[in-house]
Amino acid sequence: MSLIVQKFGGSSVANPSRIKNVAGRVNAYRKKGHRLVVVVSALGDTTDELLKLAAQLTQKPPGRELDVLMSAGEQISIALLAMALKELGCEAVSFTGWQVGIRTSSSHTRARIHHINPNRILEALKEKKVVIVAGFQGINSCNDITTLGRGGSDLTAVALAKALEADACEIYTDVEGIFTTDPRLVKNARKIKKISYEEMLELASSGAQVMQSRSIEVAGKYDIPLHVRSSFKKNEGTWIVKEAKLMEDVLIRGVSVNKNEAKISVRGVPNRPGIAAGIFKTLADKSINVDMIIQNIGKSAANTDISFTVPKGDAHSAVRALEAVSRKIGAKEILMDPHIAKISVVGIGMRSHAGVAAAMFETLGKNKVNIEMISTSEIKISCVVKQADAEKAVRLLHDKFKLGK
Amino acid sequence: MSLIVQKFGGSSVANPSRIKNVAGRVNAYRKKGHRLVVVVSALGDTTDELLKLAAQLTQKPPGRELDVLMSAGEQISIALLAMALKELGCEAVSFTGWQVGIRTSSSHTRARIHHINPNRILEALKEKKVVIVAGFQGINSCNDITTLGRGGSDLTAVALAKALEADACEIYTDVEGIFTTDPRLVKNARKIKKISYEEMLELASSGAQVMQSRSIEVAGKYDIPLHVRSSFKKNEGTWIVKEAKLMEDVLIRGVSVNKNEAKISVRGVPNRPGIAAGIFKTLADKSINVDMIIQNIGKSAANTDISFTVPKGDAHSAVRALEAVSRKIGAKEILMDPHIAKISVVGIGMRSHAGVAAAMFETLGKNKVNIEMISTSEIKISCVVKQADAEKAVRLLHDKFKLGK
Numbered sequence: 070m071s072l073i074v075q076k077f078g079g080s081s082v083a084n085p086s087r088i089k090n091v092a093g094r095v096n097a098y099r100k101k102g103h104r105l106v107v108v109v110s111a112l113g114d115t116t117d118e119l120l121k122l123a124a125q126l127t128q129k130p131p132g133r134e135l136d137v138l139m140s141a142g143e144q145i146s147i148a149l150l151a152m153a154l155k156e157l158g159c160e161a162v163s164f165t166g167w168q169v170g171i172r173t174s175s176s177h178t179r180a181r182i183h184h185i186n187p188n189r190i191l192e193a194l195k196e197k198k199v200v201i202v203a204g205f206q207g208i209n210s211c212n213d214i215t216t217l218g219r220g221g222s223d224l225t226a227v228a229l230a231k232a233l234e235a236d237a238c239e240i241y242t243d244v245e246g247i248f249t250t251d252p253r254l255v256k257n258a259r260k261i262k263k264i265s266y267e268e269m270l271e272l273a274s275s276g277a278q279v280m281q282s283r284s285i286e287v288a289g290k291y292d293i294p295l296h297v298r299s300s301f302k303k304n305e306g307t308w309i310v311k312e313a314k315l316m317e318d319v320l321i322r323g324v325s326v327n328k329n330e331a332k333i334s335v336r337g338v339p340n341r342p343g344i345a346a347g348i349f350k351t352l353a354d355k356s357i358n359v360d361m362i363i364q365n366i367g368k369s370a371a372n373t374d375i376s377f378t379v380p381k382g383d384a385h386s387a388v389r390a391l392e393a394v395s396r397k398i399g400a401k402e403i404l405m406d407p408h409i410a411k412i413s414v415v416g417i418g419m420r421s422h423a424g425v426a427a428a429m430f431e432t433l434g435k436n437k438v439n440i441e442m443i444s445t446s447e448i449k450i451s452c453v454v455k456q457a458d459a460e461k462a463v464r465l466l467h468d469k470f471k472l473g474k
Numbered sequence: 475m476s477l478i479v480q481k482f483g484g485s486s487v488a489n490p491s492r493i494k495n496v497a498g499r500v501n502a503y504r505k506k507g508h509r510l511v512v513v514v515s516a517l518g519d520t521t522d523e524l525l526k527l528a529a530q531l532t533q534k535p536p537g538r539e540l541d542v543l544m545s546a547g548e549q550i551s552i553a554l555l556a557m558a559l560k561e562l563g564c565e566a567v568s569f570t571g572w573q574v575g576i577r578t579s580s581s582h583t584r585a586r587i588h589h590i591n592p593n594r595i596l597e598a599l600k601e602k603k604v605v606i607v608a609g610f611q612g613i614n615s616c617n618d619i620t621t622l623g624r625g626g627s628d629l630t631a632v633a634l635a636k637a638l639e640a641d642a643c644e645i646y647t648d649v650e651g652i653f654t655t656d657p658r659l660v661k662n663a664r665k666i667k668k669i670s671y672e673e674m675l676e677l678a679s680s681g682a683q684v685m686q687s688r689s690i691e692v693a694g695k696y697d698i699p700l701h702v703r704s705s706f707k708k709n710e711g712t713w714i715v716k717e718a719k720l721m722e723d724v725l726i727r728g729v730s731v732n733k734n735e736a737k738i739s740v741r742g743v744p745n746r747p748g749i750a751a752g753i754f755k756t757l758a759d760k761s762i763n764v765d766m767i768i769q770n771i772g773k774s775a776a777n778t779d780i781s782f783t784v785p786k787g788d789a790h791s792a793v794r795a796l797e798a799v800s801r802k803i804g805a806k807e808i809l810m811d812p813h814i815a816k817i818s819v820v821g822i823g824m825r826s827h828a829g830v831a832a833a834m835f836e837t838l839g840k841n842k843v844n845i846e847m848i849s850t851s852e853i854k855i856s857c858v859v860k861q862a863d864a865e866k867a868v869r870l871l872h873d874k875f876k877l878g879k
Contacts, residue, residue: 085530119550125490126554127561134560137568138553141546145524148543149531155539156532163542167572168617212573 071236072194073098076108076204076226080243081300082146083113085153091241091300092153095199099159104194106233108204108226109150111142132177136206136216140166143203143222151201161199164189166214171207171225173215180215182207182224185232202229220281227284231291238288239296240280246297246306247272247279249472250324254460257473261322262305265312268322268415271449275325275413285309312417320418320425321470326463327411328456330360331384332441334376335391337401340366344398345375351394357383361411361444361451372401376442378453381407409441410459413451414466426450432469438462476641477599478503481513481609481631485648486705487551488518490558496646496705497558500604504564509599511638513609513631514555516547537582541611541621545571548608548627556606566604569594571619576612576630578620585620587612587629590637607634625686632689635698642699645685650704651711652677652684654877655729659865662878666727667710670717673727673820676854680730680818690714717822725823725830726875731868732816733861735765736789737846739781740796742806745771749803750780756799762788766816766849766856777806781847783858786812814846815864818856819871831855837874843867 075095082088095107119138123130130138147163154161170186193200204222209215217224223240230238245260247269252258264272266289273282279297288295288309298306338344345364352359362377379387388405395403419425429450433440438461442453454462467473480500487493500512524543528535535543552568559566575591598605609627614620622629628645635643650665652674657663669677671694678687684702693700693714703711743749750769757764767782784792793810800808824830834855838845843866847858859867872878 085527088531122490122550122554123557126493126558130557131560134553134556134568137556137570138550141549141553144546144549145527145543148539148546149527151539151542152528152535153531155536163539165542165619214570 070102070104072104072106072233074106074108074226074230074233074235074238075241076222076239077110077241077300078222078243079110079113079116081241082109082150085149087300088112088146088149088153092150092157092159094241094300095150095154096157096159099199106190106194106200106202106229106235107150108202108222108229109143109146110204110222111139112146112149115142115145133213136177136214139216140203140206140214143205147201147203154199154201159199160197161201162193163201163203165203166206166225167208167212169202171228173207173209173217175209175211175213175215177213178216179218180207180209182217182228185228187232190229190233220284223281223284224287227288227293227295230293231287235293237294237296239298241298241300242279243300244279245299245302245304247309248323250463250467251326254326255464255467255473258467259472259474261307263308263310263315264322265315265417266309267312267448268417269309271413271415271446272323272325275327275411275415275449275451280309315417319416320422321414321416321472322418323415324463324466324470324472325413325415326459327413328459329381330378330409330411331381331405331407332376332378332409332453333384333387333391333406334374334404335395335400335402336374336404337372338375339399340371340373347394347398348375348391351390352379352387355383355386355390357387357390361442361453363442363444378409378411378442408456409453410456410462411451411453412459412462412466413449414470415449417448419448419450428469429466432465433462436461436465438465475507475509477509477511477638479511479513479631479635479638479640479643480646481627481644482515482646482705483627483648484515484518484521486646487514487555490554492705493517493551493554493558497555497562497564499646499705500555500559501562501564504604511595511599511605511607511634511640512555513607513627513634514548514551515609515627516544517551517554520547520550538618541582541619544621545608545611545619548610552606552608559604559606564604565602566606567598568606568608570608571611571630572613572617574607576633578612578614578622580614580616580618580620582618583621584623585612585614587622587633590633592637595634595638625689628686628689629692632693632698632700636692636696640698642701643693644701644703646703646705647684648705649684650707650709651702652714653728655868655872656731659731659868660872660878663872664877664879666712668713668715668720669727670720670822671714672717672853673822674714676818676820676851677728677730680732680816680820680854680856685714720822724821725827726819726821726877728820729868729871729875729877730818730820731864732818733864734786735783735814735816736786736810736812737781737783737814737858738789738792738796738811739779739809740800740805740807741779741809742777743780744804745776745778752799752803753780753796756795757784757792760788760791760795762792762795766847766858768847768849783814783816783847813861814858815861815867816856816858817864817867817871818854819875820854822853824853824855833874834871837870838867841866841870843870
């Protein structure tokens with residue numbers, strides 16, 4: 070009898086009829102004899118609606134109170150799911166974060182899980198109950214309510230799987246699994262059966278937002294098999310596992326596209342030590358996440374151009390923050406372009422096979438897709454292209470690397 | 475510097491603009507130097523909306539999960555009020571029931587408060603913060619969330635006032651205080667300045683539903699002055715205090731009317747010991763609250779008629795439950811009449827002044843209002859009349875006892 074942690078996102082429990090659907094699936098698993106711990110997010114748009122209420126009261130809601138507010142959302146869904154299960158004759162019990170001792174760091178709205186006390190859950194499992202746990206929330210050392218940031222329910226599920234030594238952690242979502250690329254862009258995109266944590270992390274950070282990155286990291290660290298699958302269809306989804314457990318050795322696992330970044334270039338920067346540090350410290354002070362960073366020699370050897378990408382929403386405040394620095398260091402100009410897309414190919418096969426980069430650049434070049442920036446990791450190559458070229462680029466690369474099978 | 479507990483009901487915090495209004499009032503008090511603990515209910519119809527969601531999932535929601543569900547409502551309002559106060563520059567901190575150790579009995583949906591640990595609140599008050607506490611909720615000895623039943627936030631406020639040894643407990647509501655009778659029925663109804671706990675209890679149980687009865691009982695037991703007043707107007711409301719503290723000695727404090735009961739008569743019951751017990755045990759087993767009970771000799775001395783009132787909503791199930799018993803004991807028939815009203819006059823002056831009952835019956839009789847049932851307590855006389863006569867009866871009695879001044 071396996072112990073399985075199942076996580077259902079907000080869209081899976083958006084309304085009573087969907088909650089019934091989830092209860093039906095959970096109950097079917099229960100009947101097979103599995104021991105189940107079910108993590109749920111807040112109903113559909115609840116979190117956004119609560120934030121809207123807060124926004125009518127203040128522009129800067131204090132983090133502590135935001136967490137009290139938002140965590141009410143999951144409290145509602147755990148109670149409703151427990152009711153729906155009992156209605157099916159399935160014994161179930163719901164717990165909030167504090168009730169199962171999910172202890173976190175103290176930083177509100179983006180706390181990290183430090184520890185989970187599994188006793189109360191284990192007791193309930195022993196009583197043959199399905200245990201339902203509120204995702205996204207915990208408490209810090211002052212017993213104040215904390216939340217784990219966007220996608221935090223994934224993290225709750227993975228951390229519970231670790232604390233309970235579960236056999237697997239299933240992430241139910243509104244897609245059928247991880248695809249070789251976005252199926253809305255490429256018709257013959259294929260569902261991936263198995264993928265390694267590392268590949269999934271690279272795909273997630275390059276735009277395939279099925280799961281929160283930190284959860285994949287934690288699952289990888291503790292070797293917890295993740296199964297990403299549909300809340301609405303019965304067939305298997307995608308397993309995220311240790312590299313060693315992958316049967317097939319493919320070169321490229323998938324192609325992702327990210328249209329949520331903007332490119333900023335600081336041009337004509339004097340080529341002196343410490344200049345780059347000055348620029349990126351300014352952005353870090355504003356809590357702006359910088360992704361790709363490229364430094365090129367500019368037109369004159371004494372000057373250099375520094376380009377990087379930031380989330381589109383932060384682009385204007387990044388430019389404003391840089392204007393002062395730019396004057397101080399004597400840079401020539403700051404350019405910002407929001408109409409870009411980052412295309413990435415990801416695969417652990419790259420480690421042992423040369424030539425992926427060459428094939429990627431050649432494919433794009435031959436087809437008149439101009440590459441504006443390049444960055445690489447051990448198992449990923451990303452190119453920034455014009456946003457208008459994004460879909461064409463994805464289709465070309467998906468074909469080139471034979472991902473449609 | 476007094477320590478005051480203030481309670482705001484759901485209609486006082488129904489939406490962001492009303493929450494701002496409450497924050498403004500609290501802040502004004504804070505500026506006067508008072509130490510404040512504010513208890514809030516769930517926003518407007520939140521509780522009903524949550525119950526509607528539950529009803530879509532099951533006809534018999536388990537009490538434990540109902541409490542998890544409903545308590546989310548107050549968690550939302552405490553966070554929002556804390557935000558609104560901080561926006562005004564007033565330091566505030568919100569606490570759920572479990573965070574301030576509101577320990578209750580284990581009976582879900584109608585738990586009783588056993589104990590409150592005041593430490594965390596006292597600490598926050600020391601830090602000059604306004605403390606906001608979720609009404610209506612607590613935890614039992616298993617750390618399961620419990621709720622206190624309808625009007626439970628009043629009880630939270632009173633229990634906190636007791637635990638913190640507060641100087642007063644203010645109940646903010648959508649009426650301006652307690653009136654000599656319902657101002658919608660009688661134009662010259664007057665706001666009462668001071669009333670005793672006992673009088674308020676009798677008025678509450680006879681239909682003036684401004685405050686939950688149990689809270690008045692507890693406040694009386696511990697001699698906590700209650701101030702019932704409007705959330706929207708500044709003027710003083712009604713103080714509920716110890717009888718000894720009442721200055722004026724009036725005969726009748728108020729007239730109340732209750733149209734929410736139905737009369738049931740079991741006629742032709744054999745006059746044997748144990749028969750009445752059989753009838754009322756049947757109703758108790760169905761958790762039907764019986765109010766007035768009258769037993770008369772019937773047409774023959776061997777028979778008796780037993781009449782009583784029950785909440786209108788329970789009338790049909792009471793009749794059904796009694797049908798079997800009635801056959802067993804050989805009663806003649808069961809009659810049910812939902813078109814009645816209970817009119818009560820209440821006043822501690824009755825204790826020392828005879829003749830109130832006579833004056834009441836005479837007034838009604840002279841004006842052709844037929845009295846169907848009578849019951850009395852030390853400080854209350856209630857008559858059941860036809861519902862069509864209710865308003866006329868109230869007006870007559872309000873005049874007779876000169877309550878309009």
